[in-house]
Amino acid sequence: MTGTYHIWTIGCQMNEADSRHLASQLEALGFVETKQASDADITVLNTCVVRQQPEDKAVRKLTDLGGVKKNRRHGMIIALMGCMVGKREAEDLAVRFPFVDIFMAPSQTDALIEFILQHDAYSHLNRAQVELADYRLPAVNREKTVTAFVPVTLGCSHVCSYCVIPHRRGPDRSRAPEEILSEVRALAVQGIKEVNLLGQIVDRYGFDLEEGINLAWLLKEVARIEGILRVRFLTSHPAYMDEELIRAVAETDKVCPCFEIPFQAGSDRILESMRRGYTQAEYRQIVANIRKFVPAASINTDVIVGYPTETEEDFLETMKLYGELKLDLAHIAKYSPRPRTLSAKMKDDVSADEKESRRLRLDELVARTMGENNAPMLGQTVEILVEEFQEGKNRWRGRTPQNKIVFFEDSTDRFGQLVQVKIEWAGPFSLIGRAL
Ligand code: SAH
Secondary structure, eight states: OOEEEEEEEOSSHHHHHHHHHHHHHHHHTTEEEOSOGGGOSEEEEEEOOSSHHHHHHHHHHHHHHHHHHHHOTTOOEEEEEETTOOTTTHHHHHHHOTTOOEEEOTTOTHHHHHHHHHSGGGTTOOHHHHHTTTTOOOTTTTTTOSEEEEEEEESOOOOOTTOOHHHHHOSOEEOOHHHHHHHHHHHHHTTOOEEEEEETTGGGTTTTSOTTOSHHHHHHHHHTSTTOOEEEEEOOOGGGOOHHHHHHHHHOTTBOSEEEOOOBOSOHHHHHHHTOSOOHHHHHHHHHHHHHHOTTOEEEEEEEESOTTOOHHHHHHHHHHHHHHTOSEEEEEEOOOOTTOSGGGSOOOSOHHHHHHHHHHHHHHHHHHHHHHHGGGTTOEEEEEEEEEETTTTEEEEEOTTOOEEEEEOSSOOTTOEEEEEEEEEOSSOEEEEEO
């Protein structure tokens, strides 16, 4: 063993994927995971700054870590990674957190590996070890993980008025298809059953590659890989969701009928200020199209409440849009001004109380709608991919193709299998059934 490492991750699935990749690289160098940052020779914080709240969390964590490092006899390498570290931020951060050894922009895991290789304590390690790590699952995931997240489109160029991501992750670009397919093949060999293709705007995949290479094509290619039972993708942007993609989902059995398409706001005036590039009517049309080709599809969304100048009437348009479309899930965020974004120049004029009231009202509508959408599933048989055994509750947990959570009891080992389950109880957030 070379030493120990600890990675703390917050934020989106892209961060999860970056952390997993870094863990496998560190393990290839002989580092072993430890659950406690205080025991680690190398600690990495993989951060999110999409709203103020996760940023505050990361800052608290980092400050604590500074104290831990002081008290450690053998010292500690601290790496700060993810969206807290943009090109322009690194210098300021170095002044604020002098105990951090290295700052890495999102996905730049190689920078830490280089740093370690240059470090006196680790001069016996060699770079070739890391190359072997490519696409290897880290020990914590091996034989315990069903789903892998695979980034396919990196960065984002859309520049929505409120969003910090383009400033931190850079312009969008597609990963080479051969690289993605090799990664998925390697994951399948290691027991991964489901892959989730990721991008800030995943439906932009291939825009910078040769003709004919797009997300629809990629989904079909990934679905062909032996051992992969299910393929998912997220997040889609309404402006890039075309009929070819919807048809690919409809025609490819292994591709799950589940769409993640944020609408963010119902009011056209707010959508325009957000620079989203579509109207409420256009969003409705996309939902209608999905339901025409993929009638069984679930459609999930993201919504921001309390964007600058959002009135009660604007908010009611959001409620109306969600309620009329009866979407399956909404991730609701209260607007939070972010540095260097366009909307940060506008006054954050919806009060904290009003934002919370809007969040609560929408949350209640979402829960009610989810309950109504799930109720007809009672008595139906669904196919679920089993991802975990919950010891305390003595039951298996898995998901339907629509990504709804299902629990069932079974004394045999069902891990990683597709199981037919008859639903006997349907709540808004989960279903309970009996294995057939
Ligand atoms: N690229 C994806 C996801 C971006 S971040 C997309 O196009 O949607 C995930 C979600 O965080 C967004 O969908 C949005 O709902 C929310 N979000 C982003 N910036 C925000 C901000 N400044 N305040 C509140 N929520 C925000």
